Amino acid sequence: MPGAKESVQLKVISGMGHPCPENHVTTLRVNIMEAKVAIFIDGSNLYHALRSNFKRYDLNFVEFASKLCGDRRLFRVYYYNILQDQGQHPEGSREQKDFLEALHRMPYLEVRLGGTKIAQGIPVEKGIDIMLASDLLHFAWTDLYDVAILVSGDGDFAYALQTVKNIGKHVEVAYFENNISKDLLEVADQRHLLNRAFFKGLWVGKRRTWHKRTTATQGK
Numbered sequence: 657m658p659g660a661k662e663s664v665q666l667k668v669i670s671g672m673g674h675p676c677p678e679n680h681v682t683t684l685r686v687n688i689m690e691a692k693v694a695i696f697i698d699g700s701n702l703y704h705a706l707r708s709n710f711k712r713y714d715l716n717f718v719e720f721a722s723k724l725c726g727d728r729r730l731f732r733v734y735y736y737n738i739l740q741d742q743g744q745h746p747e748g749s750r751e752q753k754d755f756l757e758a759l760h761r762m763p764y765l766e767v768r769l770g771g772t773k774i775a776q777g778i779p780v781e782k783g784i785d786i787m788l789a790s791d792l793l794h795f796a797w798t799d800l801y802d803v804a805i806l807v808s809g810d811g812d813f814a815y816a817l818q819t820v821k822n823i824g825k826h827v828e829v830a831y832f833e834n835n836i837s838k839d840l841l842e843v844a845d846q847r848h849l850l851n852r853a854f855f856k857g858l859w860v861g862k863r864r865t866w867h868k869r870t871t872a873t874q875g876k
Contacts (some may be wrong), residue, residue, distance in 0.1 A: 691826070692731040694801035695721050696788055696809035701735030703834040705809070710852070714860040718762055723858065724848060726832055731801045733765040736788045744854045789816040805830055805848070811837025812852050818843050 697717075706713050721733045730768040759767050788808075793816060795801055802815070804820055806813055807830040815835065817827045821843065829840050830848040841847060848854070 678788055689726045689727050689729075691802040692800070693725045693728045693730045693803045693805060695696070695724055695805045695807065697733065697735045698784075698788060698806070698810060698813075699735050700784070700810045701810055701835070703737075705835045707831055708834070709716065710855065712859065715855075716858050716860050717765060717819070719858045721765070723805075723854070724828075728803065730764060733762075734768060734788070734791060735759060735765060736768045736770070736784050738784060739769040740839055749849045785810070785812055790812060792816050793819060796823045796825045802826065803828060807831075807850075809836040809840065811839040814839035814843050821845070 668828065672807075677779050702715075703713060706715065715734070717733065721730060756767055756769075759765060770787060774817060792804060792806070792813075796804065796819075803826045804817070805828045806817060809831050817829075817840070818828050826845045827843065828834075828846040829844040830850055832850050
């Protein structure tokens, strides 16, 4: 768990190599466990990484968020993605609707949806990165969380994360080894490697392919 890991690290004063007094360690451990955590999920990035690495997408988002949060207090989870165009992708739009309805029923999880625009004849995401970065910064500035966990490998978020650190918050990145920006890793206070071992027990059930045919327009 992230909280337990940080508690161990804080038993040694940085740069001095001397153990902290036990009461000081206890205070630090309590502060970490009481930290409010906000999780920001780049839905398109997560979907494509799951498809590439595991060929499945039936992730239990409640358990996923719980594992990332560890012993700390979860403030809220924010999920960002594009809304499928019903006219262009009627079947995909219906499948996405079912998926989003399931997300809306999950506690402490909010869905933020953007759209697409046509660039050189190819549909691309519109406004998702700006939406996520704006929430990340605004919620930090208004002191709604102590720790931000970004689920994405997109290096475009690196400067926003650095700004959040400058405000005084801690930032963590949950990433796939084959889909991560070096800039994100460098700015992160803590890192969560999303490998097969991490996802053990976090699937809903048998392999499913929800909105498999709908995500051709979701790639970056």
